[in-house]
Amino acid sequence: MIVIDSQSRQPIYEQIVEHVESLIAAGVMSQGEQLPSVRALAVELSINPNTIQKAYAILEEHGAIYPVKGKGNFVSEKDKVTDRMKGQCFGRLKETVDQAKKLGINEEEFSIKVRTYYREGKHD
Amino acid sequence: MIVIDSQSRQPIYEQIVEHVESLIAAGVMSQGEQLPSVRALAVELSINPNTIQKAYAILEEHGAIYPVKGKGNFVSEKDKVTDRMKGQCFGRLKETVDQAKKLGINEEEFSIKVRTYYREGKHD
Amino acid sequence: MIVIDSQSRQPIYEQIVEHVESLIAAGVMSQGEQLPSVRALAVELSINPNTIQKAYAILEEHGAIYPVKGKGNFVSEKDKVTDRMKGQCFGRLKETVDQAKKLGINEEEFSIKVRTYYREGKHD
Amino acid sequence: MIVIDSQSRQPIYEQIVEHVESLIAAGVMSQGEQLPSVRALAVELSINPNTIQKAYAILEEHGAIYPVKGKGNFVSEKDKVTDRMKGQCFGRLKETVDQAKKLGINEEEFSIKVRTYYREGKHD
DNA sequence: GTGGTCTAGACCACT
DNA sequence: GTGGTCTAGACCACC
Known part of the structure; x- marks a missing residue:
């Protein structure tokens, strides 16, 4: 397991x-x-x-x-755990967005990637 | 510096x-x-x-x-550096999306966060 | 060792x-x-x-x-290593050939040396 | 120059x-x-x-x-120089052959590479 | 015990 | 002066 x-x-x-x-x-x-x-x-x-x-x-x-x-x-x-993990997850997302902004990646390009990653996961 | x-x-x-x-x-x-x-x-x-x-x-x-x-x-x-960093950045995003999916965060909720983080950065 | x-x-x-x-x-x-x-x-x-x-x-x-x-x-x-080393080896050979050509060593003379070195190694 | x-x-x-x-x-x-x-x-x-x-x-x-x-x-x-350089060149070749043998590259494969490098240089 | 990181101080080759 | 290498000795996290 x-x-x-x-x-x-x-x-x-x-x-x-x-x-x-x-x-x-x-x-x-x-x-x-x-x-x-x-x-x-x-x-x-x-x-x-x-x-x-x-x-x-x-x-x-x-x-x-x-x-x-x-x-x-x-x-x-269960809630305690998921809340904690969601917090971490969004924390990481914030860091990633911050870095993306520094690199000149605009919101649109970023969102497209998000969409792609979300969809491609559905076929795992 | x-x-x-x-x-x-x-x-x-x-x-x-x-x-x-x-x-x-x-x-x-x-x-x-x-x-x-x-x-x-x-x-x-x-x-x-x-x-x-x-x-x-x-x-x-x-x-x-x-x-x-x-x-x-x-x-x-400069290009060599930015390309490398962009790759890393999207790599991290993919991991974050994967985790989010496991936690049951849907794409809409995730996208809203992305938007929020992108906007809030503008006032730094 | x-x-x-x-x-x-x-x-x-x-x-x-x-x-x-x-x-x-x-x-x-x-x-x-x-x-x-x-x-x-x-x-x-x-x-x-x-x-x-x-x-x-x-x-x-x-x-x-x-x-x-x-x-x-x-x-x-093991493959990762040998592949890497073969690449390096042929890279060195290319440089050597380039230099040989500059020195006016023709292909025949060069090939004879290769044969000699290959054979003499067999008795090590 | x-x-x-x-x-x-x-x-x-x-x-x-x-x-x-x-x-x-x-x-x-x-x-x-x-x-x-x-x-x-x-x-x-x-x-x-x-x-x-x-x-x-x-x-x-x-x-x-x-x-x-x-x-x-x-x-x-001129001869002094070329002799010296030829010696160095063949010395390098010997080292390369030795390494090739260790890597299990046979004489034929090696010779083919020599030929390739010799020809490809002619168009420089 | 292991690998990974860091400090302090030295020597070398190159410019 | 510069970067590159090496030594000596220390501390940490992990197993």
Whole structure:
């Protein structure tokens, strides 16, 4: 369910965090559902349990999951996650627009690209 | 002319690379113009000459500047730089659109944001 | 396995780059194999770790190796490397031919030399 | 008559040395002919006289030219120069062949390239 | 342990 | 003076 790219510049724990948040936002994992245990996921992805632990700690800090002692980790409210991710997404968009303006890319050209990318994704 | 954030996750040399490329793309530095010497810029930003050296080496590799031994570094063609940066910019946009689609943000909502960011920049 | 000529005009890091690429092209090191760590190789060749680091950075850029953070550097596809090297080799040949023509060496004389060099190598 | 590429990695004085030797080997400059004075050439190429001086010193060392006090520098025997250059040229060829063999390029493929490069040059 | 970045200070070749 | 290379030693993030 989770795929790791060990060659990426992005730390593995961050990849896990984003992946889990994506799954929640997409509704694949829903509120109250239990996550795989630290050890189980570590085995499945064949990476160090410490790395999973770190990912889960960040997810908890983000409010995306909550731990229940002796039981495991569970998905919390979906909205919290999606709101957070939407914020990040628009933040990135703003940076991109700022850069585009500096490069002399006008709004029209930019919008055309947006449209293209939106449509082409539909056939994935 | 160049500001460095030494706390950023982004390496200093990368910040310099991007900054110089921005200056060239914006037309602040034009073709054939001499850049500050490695040592001079190091003093100005109070960082190590090696860090500047690394940044200049990358800029050279990007085709943004060219060194003349014993003389200094000079700005090369502007087009090379802007083309490169535009490519990067649209690459980031594509990633952002992909994420937006996953989050269930439709094209209309996205486009409105683009418009907003484009307009609000006009008053900077 | 790697020999360095510290007196050569060619920078040490370039020597390492070429040496490693030769080893990969020759099949001595194969895909997925781990390279010696930056520090280990530095000790073995008794040169500074930074110099190795620079060599590995260039190898990565050439697509010859890929780093896995906290694990080490690994050999990537062989084809990428050999293609790159063949291109360089023919580039040098072209320059040599150009010079030969300027010197009034005709094609026949040149071809004889090529044959000689090719055959004599067989007894190495 | 001499063109300098100030961007090249190759030192300017070396470019001058090779250029002059080419001219002699090609018969453009013949035995006993006077070379431009250090100062004159420096002005013509708008580079530092020291650089010309260094180039002439090397040419003298190579036996390509000889100085006459109070008069200037003069071209010496053509054969000395061409022999030297042919030696260098074949030396480079040998290195190239050695590399080609390591890369698994067979003699036939190599010879074809030689032929191609030889012919294509004829239309320059 | 690993790679990645940075600093400090030195030497070299070139102009 | 300039850029280019190298050494020595340090710190960080990641696994």
